[in-house]
Amino acid sequence: SSGINAEYGLSKVDASSFEAKFGSPMSAVDSLIEAKTVTVAKLMEIVPPGTLDPTPFLYDSSFYTIAAAIGIGAVTHSMLKPVNPKWFEKVEEDTSKAAVK
Numbered sequence: 451s452s453g454i455n456a457e458y459g460l461s462k463v464d465a466s467s468f469e470a471k472f473g474s475p476m477s478a479v480d481s482l483i484e485a486k487t488v489t490v491a492k493l494m495e496i497v498p499p500g501t502l503d504p505t506p507f508l509y510d511s512s513f514y515t516i517a518a519a520i521g522i523g524a525v526t527h528s529m530l531k532p533v534n535p536k537w538f539e540k541v542e543e544d545t546s547k548a549a550v551k
Contacts (some may be wrong), residue, residue: 460476460493462478462497462498463476463493463497463499464496467496468496471489471492471495471496472488472492474487490503490504490505490508491505494538
């Protein structure tokens with residue numbers, strides 16, 4: 451629950467406001483989040499004025515990771531070269547009439 455408190459900023463929420471809004475004490479926050487009763491948007495309604503909404507920053511690390519992976523892929527792709535013909539398999543063609551039938 452301490453991880454959830456830090457993640458959702460519950461330390462800034464007044465316990466009586468939380469209970470009035472969600473009908474349960476703050477100790478039940480884990481089950482309320484699983485039931486989708488407590489969301490960031492609903493918490494923003496009861497946090498003190500001036501509290502920054504964390505929603506725009508929730509996926510920053512994921513997007514940076516994805517951007518890095520795409521960048522590595524682009525660099526790797528630009529380093530590709532055609533395969534040297536010496537590595538091709540040589541296929542001998544049979545030009546006899548028996549092979550044509």
